[in-house]
Amino acid sequence: MRGLILFAHGARDPGWAAPLQATVARVQALQPDVPATLAFLEFLAPTLEAAAAQLAERGCTHIEVLPLFLGAGGHVRKDLPERLNALKSQYPALHWQLRPAVGESPRLIEAMALAALDAPPPQP
Amino acid sequence: MRGLILFAHGARDPGWAAPLQATVARVQALQPDVPATLAFLEFLAPTLEAAAAQLAERGCTHIEVLPLFLGAGGHVRKDLPERLNALKSQYPALHWQLRPAVGESPRLIEAMALAALDAPPPQP
Known part of the structure; x- marks a missing residue:
């Protein structure tokens, strides 16, 4: 079973994560059979490892990690592959896959461009 | 004239900004008459102030600042309004508007959810 x-x-302000929580809720609405969870590098819970344990417990055998980052910098290119390698060692029976940073998806680039050109909200 | x-x-790795450069290029393709430029909080150029000067010089009178952040944390909620207030003082004849973080746009949430569910690329 696939898991995401x-x-x-992550950020100090918990409200920062609201759009990301909305994203996971939308994923679950579109594909209720694919368990999906957020995980955070810092400030917010759960960690990557706690999220992985949770999906493994739910019976996921193919776990994909999608970096919710606009670009691929050090966190995505260096830290994340290292932590994924540790998970591979810890759960050798599971299949792990690191996906590209979400910002690199043509879907995101198009959505950001269209959002930039949206009419601005009325000023207070 | 509107400007964006x-x-x-920003990040140490200049490749980090590639999807954002693609976004600005797409904005310019969709609306060639709306000058648009990137600006960065750190590591990469130009700064917000340099970008603002550039758009003012190109004749923009209504400048919108769209935070390319997935959520609104301290940078968007505190630092950016302060810097925008300084720009308002520096260019009182221009009309400035701070837009919500791009990640809060329903367009972005939908695009991230769909990207999450895309088939993963083939593994090496």
């Missing part, structure tokens, strides 16, 4: 970890940076 | 500053975090 949407791995985001 | 797409304000992103």
Whole structure:
């Protein structure tokens, strides 16, 4: 069974994660049979490892980690592959896959361009 | 004339900004008459202030700043309004508007959810 970890940076302000929580809710609405969870690099819970344990417990055998980052910098290119390698060692029976940073998806680039050109909200 | 500053975090790895450069290029393709430029909080150039000067010089009178952040944390909620207030003082004849973080746009949430469910690329 496929499982998805949407791995985001995290921030001190918990409201920061609201759009990411909305994203996971939308994923679950579109595909209720694919368990999906957020995980965070810092400030917010769960960690990548806790999210992985949760999906493994739910019976996921193919776990994909999607970095919710606009670009691929050090966190995505270096830290995340290292942590995924540790998970591979810890759960050798599971199949792990690191996906590209979500911002690199043509879907995101198009959505950001259209959002940029949206009419601005009325000023207070 | 409307002008757009797409304000992103920045990263040490210049490749990080590639999807954001693609976004600005797409904005310009969709609306060649709306000057648009990236600006960065750190690591990459130009700064917000340099981007603002550039758009003012090109004749923009209504400048919108769109934070290319997935969520609104301290950078978007505190630092950016302060810097925008300084720009308002510096260019009182221009009309400035701070847009919500791009990640809060329903367009982005939908695009991230669909991207999460895309088939993963073949493994090496």
